[in-house]
Amino acid sequence: MDKHTTREAGRPPGMTDVARVAGVSAQTVSRALAGHPNVQEKTRAKVLAAVEQLGYRKNNAARVLSSGRSRTIGVVTLQTSFYSRTALTHGIERAAQEAGYAVSTATTASLDTSAIEAAMLRLADQHVEGMILAVPLIHVSRQIEQLTGAVPTVTIDGSRTSATEVVAVDQSLAARLATRHLLDLGHETVWHVSGPRAWLDASSRSQGWRAVLEAEGRVVPPELEGDWSPESGYRNGLILGRIPDVTAVFVASDEMAFGVIRALHELGRRVPEDISVVGVDDIALAEYCSPSLTTVAQPFAEMGALAVGHLMRHMADPGAALEPASVEPSLVVRASTAPARRA
Amino acid sequence: MDKHTTREAGRPPGMTDVARVAGVSAQTVSRALAGHPNVQEKTRAKVLAAVEQLGYRKNNAARVLSSGRSRTIGVVTLQTSFYSRTALTHGIERAAQEAGYAVSTATTASLDTSAIEAAMLRLADQHVEGMILAVPLIHVSRQIEQLTGAVPTVTIDGSRTSATEVVAVDQSLAARLATRHLLDLGHETVWHVSGPRAWLDASSRSQGWRAVLEAEGRVVPPELEGDWSPESGYRNGLILGRIPDVTAVFVASDEMAFGVIRALHELGRRVPEDISVVGVDDIALAEYCSPSLTTVAQPFAEMGALAVGHLMRHMADPGAALEPASVEPSLVVRASTAPARRA
DNA sequence: TGCCCAGATGATAGCGCTCCCACCTGCTGG
DNA sequence: CCAGCAGGTGGGAGCGCTATCATCTGGGCA
Numbered sequence: 001m002d003k004h005t006t007r008e009a010g011r012p013p014g015m016t017d018v019a020r021v022a023g024v025s026a027q028t029v030s031r032a033l034a035g036h037p038n039v040q041e042k043t044r045a046k047v048l049a050a051v052e053q054l055g056y057r058k059n060n061a062a063r064v065l066s067s068g069r070s071r072t073i074g075v076v077t078l079q080t081s082f083y084s085r086t087a088l089t090h091g092i093e094r095a096a097q098e099a100g101y102a103v104s105t106a107t108t109a110s111l112d113t114s115a116i117e118a119a120m121l122r123l124a125d126q127h128v129e130g131m132i133l134a135v136p137l138i139h140v141s142r143q144i145e146q147l148t149g150a151v152p153t154v155t156i157d158g159s160r161t162s163a164t165e166v167v168a169v170d171q172s173l174a175a176r177l178a179t180r181h182l183l184d185l186g187h188e189t190v191w192h193v194s195g196p197r198a199w200l201d202a203s204s205r206s207q208g209w210r211a212v213l214e215a216e217g218r219v220v221p222p223e224l225e226g227d228w229s230p231e232s233g234y235r236n237g238l239i240l241g242r243i244p245d246v247t248a249v250f251v252a253s254d255e256m257a258f259g260v261i262r263a264l265h266e267l268g269r270r271v272p273e274d275i276s277v278v279g280v281d282d283i284a285l286a287e288y289c290s291p292s293l294t295t296v297a298q299p300f301a302e303m304g305a306l307a308v309g310h311l312m313r314h315m316a317d318p319g320a321a322l323e324p325a326s327v328e329p330s331l332v333v334r335a336s337t338a339p340a341r342r343a
Numbered sequence: 344m345d346k347h348t349t350r351e352a353g354r355p356p357g358m359t360d361v362a363r364v365a366g367v368s369a370q371t372v373s374r375a376l377a378g379h380p381n382v383q384e385k386t387r388a389k390v391l392a393a394v395e396q397l398g399y400r401k402n403n404a405a406r407v408l409s410s411g412r413s414r415t416i417g418v419v420t421l422q423t424s425f426y427s428r429t430a431l432t433h434g435i436e437r438a439a440q441e442a443g444y445a446v447s448t449a450t451t452a453s454l455d456t457s458a459i460e461a462a463m464l465r466l467a468d469q470h471v472e473g474m475i476l477a478v479p480l481i482h483v484s485r486q487i488e489q490l491t492g493a494v495p496t497v498t499i500d501g502s503r504t505s506a507t508e509v510v511a512v513d514q515s516l517a518a519r520l521a522t523r524h525l526l527d528l529g530h531e532t533v534w535h536v537s538g539p540r541a542w543l544d545a546s547s548r549s550q551g552w553r554a555v556l557e558a559e560g561r562v563v564p565p566e567l568e569g570d571w572s573p574e575s576g577y578r579n580g581l582i583l584g585r586i587p588d589v590t591a592v593f594v595a596s597d598e599m600a601f602g603v604i605r606a607l608h609e610l611g612r613r614v615p616e617d618i619s620v621v622g623v624d625d626i627a628l629a630e631y632c633s634p635s636l637t638t639v640a641q642p643f644a645e646m647g648a649l650a651v652g653h654l655m656r657h658m659a660d661p662g663a664a665l666e667p668a669s670v671e672p673s674l675v676v677r678a679s680t681a682p683a684r685r686a
Numbered sequence: 687t688g689c690c691c692a693g694a695t696g697a698t699a700g701c702g703c704t705c706c707c708a709c710c711t712g713c714t715g716g
Numbered sequence: 717c718c719a720g721c722a723g724g725t726g727g728g729a730g731c732g733c734t735a736t737c738a739t740c741t742g743g744g745c746a
Contacts, residue, residue, distance in 0.1 A: 014703085028726075040725095058468065063704075065701090081433060086428070230630070258628050259631045262630075290604070357733085373734060382695090
């Protein structure tokens with residue numbers, strides 16, 4: 001039993017073990033497993049057989065240390081249970097897996113610059129080859145500039161540093177679809193419950209809504225601000241329900257829309273007979289509440305795939321600037337909207 | 344410019360750089376940074392100053408390769424957008440962070456044994472020190488037995504291998520709370536829309552429901568099976584709504600409950616006047632739909648923390664068997680349940 | 687006074703892999 | 717007929733860190 005030919009039990013087999021069994025050098029094993037072209041088919045087969053026989057598994061840490069490449073991308077998201085986060089992450093995971101990359105997620109409890117920096121640093125420490133920032137960049141610090149300069153990064157809410165690439169859903173279009181739908185139903189004007197202003201999606205939706213009203217020469221009512229939670233929708237709904245003029249509301253997310261509708265019910269305003277409501281996201285439950293919710297569907301899965309694709313291209317050639325990509329939302333008409341009743 | 348004293352620009356500073364600047368050995372730097380006790384306070388301060396000055400960041404890959412320890416735990420979850428997944432992951436992330444561990448997530452698209460194996464192998468490749476399986480183990484393969492033997496593992500739905508530790512919410516209690524609540528309201532019996540039978544939570548809830556009915560000498564109606572989706576709730580609701588006897592339904596998840604209520608509405612059965620409905624989970628929207636949903640709240644965050652705590656203990660001493668831990672759900676009474684009307 | 691031990695530090699040897707370069711075939715073409 | 721070249725392979729040198737052992741100091745105690 002020479003320790004150079006037999007490893008102690010308990011230690012997983014390494015590349016040299018595979019090499020010995022296959023009767024080649026460790027170097028050739030490495031090449032065969034990496035899919036390098038200059039390896040004879042016969043040799044590769046021998047290597048694969050040895051791998052199979054020994055139950056060899058690559059040692060990722062060693063690979064990363066040696067090559068600097070990790071085959072991993074990082075995603076920064078907000079630590080919440082909102083549907084949008086889950087759906088998007090889901091989309092990214094799928095797409096990354098297809099591209100042969102692993103996904104490492106770093107969540108941040110707040111949108112503070114320092115919290116986002118910390119999340120990005122955590123990912124950097126894991127040697128991710130690229131990052132997707134799925135949180136709004138409120139303030140771009142020197143540190144963030146530096147990080148996005150060093151690691152190819154894609155932001156998905158439209159905010160960006162000088163070095164990031166951008167992927168976004170056309171949120172302005174989402175708002176315009178919703179607003180125009182309500183005007184088409186004959187409503188005089190449309191009220192709006194927005195998301196937090198720090199979020200670019202929220203302000204894009206707000207702008208789109210305002211643009212349509214102005215283009216049509218309608219009165220632009222004051223905007224109410226929520227925080228994406230059902231509870232904030234409820235609070236704003238209690239306000240809207242007390243204003244007799246309100247007949248149509250565009251709410252910046254389905255979860256808030258549920259809260260708005262709930263509040264209107266409690267105040268005796270019927271949906272859609274008295275007030276029409278449109279949400280955004282098309283969460284799974286939108287169809288199953290009463291009344292079922294008219295909403296603007298967000299192509300989250302598609303967006304995840306787009307972000308990953310964009311990131312891959314950016315990683316392949318960090319020099320070339322890619323043009324911002326964007327996908328289009330679509331209106332889903334259900335029962336929470338109805339024609340305005342004429343006075 | 345000797346290359347031994349000055350590194351090429353562009354390469355991040357390493358421990359030897361820090362050591363040189365601090366005027367100590369690399370070894371001492373390692374100890375100081377690891378919080379090793381046998382380091383003079385003065386020395387530690389010098390090291391920290393040098394770290395600060397150079398912007399040194401540890402190289403994780405090297406640390407893992409060298410020590411075998413990664414300070415990371417892995418979580419296997421199903422690739423869905425269900426609330427429960429997000430909420431639980433969230434809880435685990437928090438708890439792990441507090442324990443000084445990073446979390447790596449591997450999602451699986453299906454519950455096939457091979458898919459779960461693949462997810463676990465991915466985590467093993469990342470040198471996780473422990474795993475939390477947040478998916479039901481339908482069939483425990485040799486491979487899974489082996490993996491759970493090699494890496495400390497906690498399962499959180501009650502299924503287990505010979506080597507795993509178990510953490511669970513008492514799902515039977517959840518069902519009993521819901522069922523008894525409905526009986527207390529005067530209903531003759533309670534119908535049940537369950538989750539997929541492969542999920543232990545689903546069958547535990549089913550058992551709890553059945554146990555209460557039998558203990559009270561009530562008729563046990565046939566069970567309807569859903570797949571956790573709102574749509575499956577809707578389908579089953581269309582069936583239940585056509586059965587005149589039905590006055591109370593216990594649905595195994597809130598999302599399905601939304602579907603059930605929706606279907607009952609469409610069939611002209613009012614909730615709660617004609618039929619009372621109870622869900623499980625207490626999702627954020629449960630309170631804001633109409634009628635607001637009576638449900639059994641699951642302590643997801645607590646469960647995540649419990650799972651992490653359990654795992655830490657298991658990792659510290661893989662030999663000692665820990666007794667299964669469990670947390671208790673609680674009933675939240677809202678508007679979807681009402682006293683039975685007497686014939 | 688001398689010895690031992692504990693605390694503080696340094697030197698050296700890998701961890702398992704990939705990179706770079708050298709090597710060896712067997713073939714083409716002047 | 718042999719230089720020259722390309723495809724296939726092997727041999728070393730690290731990647732940046734930690735484990736292990738060795739070294740060196742300064743007490744406390746007989």
